[in-house]
Amino acid sequence: VQLQESGPGLVNPSQTLSLTCSVSGASIATNYDWIRQPPGKGLEWIGSISYSGRSYYSPSLKSRTSISRDTPKNQFTLRLTSLSPEDTAVYYCVKATGDWGQGTQVTVSS
Numbered sequence: 001v002q003l004q005e006s007g008p009g010l011v012n013p014s015q016t017l018s019l020t021c022s023v024s025g026a027s028i029a030t031n032y033d034w035i036r037q038p039p040g041k042g043l044e045w046i047g048s049i050s051y052s053g054r055s056y057y058s059p060s061l062k063s064r065t066s067i068s069r070d071t072p073k074n075q076f077t078l079r080l081t082s083l084s085p086e087d088t089a090v091y092y093c094v095k096a097t098g099d100w101g102q103g104t105q106v107t108v109s110s
Contacts, residue, residue: 001023001024001025001026001095001097001099002023002024002025002099003021003022003023003024003093003094003095003099003100003101004021004022004024004101004102005019005020005021005091005092005093005101005102005103005104006019006020006021006022006104007019007020007091007104007106008106009104009105009106009107010106010107010109011083011106011107011108012083012108012109012110013083013084013085013108013109013110014082014083014084015083016079016080016081016082016083017078017079017080017081017083017087017106017108018077018078018079019034019077019078019091019093019104019106020075020076020077020078021034021075021076021077021078021093021101022073022074022075023074023075023076023095024074026095026099027074028069028070028071028074028075028076029051029053029071030051030095030096030097031048031049031050031051031095031096032048032049032069032076032093032094032095032096033045033046033047033048033093033094033096034046034047034048034067034078034091034092034093034094035091035092035094036089036090036091036092037089037090037092037103038086038088038089039088039089044058044089045058046058046061046065046078046080046091047061047062047065047067047078048067048096049067049068049069049076053069055067055068061080064080064081064082065078065079065080065081066078066079067079076093078091078093083108084108085108085109086108087106087108088106088107088108088109089105089106090103090104090105090106091103091104091105091106
């Protein structure tokens with residue numbers, strides 16, 4: 001199983017972040033998570049998408065987050081709006097069985 005995050009490395013404040021996780025070797029129709037790690041801090045769960053396509057979000061990020069999937073492409077996507085420098089982090093996509101992507105650095109700065 002391989003998971004690969006992709007998206008912009010640098011985003012301006014107030015803009016929207018869109019990250020894609022491409023999955024190979026496994027079905028997209030199962031449970032996946034987005035997790036991030038800000039510099040010098042611990043891991044933070046952002047949200048998940050279930051095998052049925054239903055999404056769940058961290059209460060602290062819910063108003064700014066959406067997770068969706070593209071079944072034909074075997075991908076799922078994170079959108080995070082109204083970015084601030086506090087959203088600077090390494091973002092990971094994770095399969096519920098414990099497989100992690102390598103992570104992608106996102107920096108929010110003007």
